[in-house]
Amino acid sequence: MLPGMENIKSRTQSYSPLLISTEGNRQASVAMILRNLESVPQMIFIERARNENDPWSGQIAFPGGNRDGSDDDAIATARRETFEEVGIQLPPDSLIGRLNDQQGRNNYHSLNLVISCFVFELQDCHETLDNYEVADSFWIDIAHLSDLENRVEHMTSYSPDPYPGVLLDSRRVLWGLTYRFVQMFLEHAGAWKPDHPDKNKTVLPTLLV
Secondary structure, three states: OOHHHHHHHHHHHHOOOOOOOOOEEEEEEEEEEEEEOOOOEEEEEEOOOOOOOOOOOEEEEEOEEEOOOOOOOOHHHHHHHHHHHOOOOHHHHEEEEOOOOOEEOOEEEEEEEEEEEEEEEEOOOOOOOOOOEEEEEEEEEHHHHHHHHEEEEEEEOOOOEEEEEEEEEOOOEHHHHHHHHHHHHHHHHHHHHOOOOOOEEEEOOOOOO
């Protein structure tokens, strides 16, 4: 049974994340934003705009980006980028936790980039205002993310082997870095179910990248 928002929030607040040293690395932050709409916990995602100069062009992600000189810390980066990309203000009391840092990777190559993920909870339903970097923003039920029936193996142009993923709708797949953050979060929240060994996953074609 999927835990309720209060249980999810309590587990997130008690989590002690593993942090990566930023020495010699660039920093970036993303915001995992939750809301409880009519007692249904949800999480927001963005679809990145297509851009040939963006190594993550078109992918499903969280609002976020690189830390710049105006940011006091990594949390400030997540808040600033969220407001710039989707127009949502994240007040100080909305922060409920942090996940393990991740080393940036692109096409199986490690980057000198540390990505931090901060978890926020919104008490009200906010309309989004997507900027030029965002093709779309949308909310997904956490129950959908944890449902085994939505697990897929996602083919990409980066590798001959598929990546694990979650089918969000008829055309969008969650995979890669954001998938890892979601998996980490749901495992700790008690909402991520391990794959059944006999389950045959759908292999989705590269054209969905």
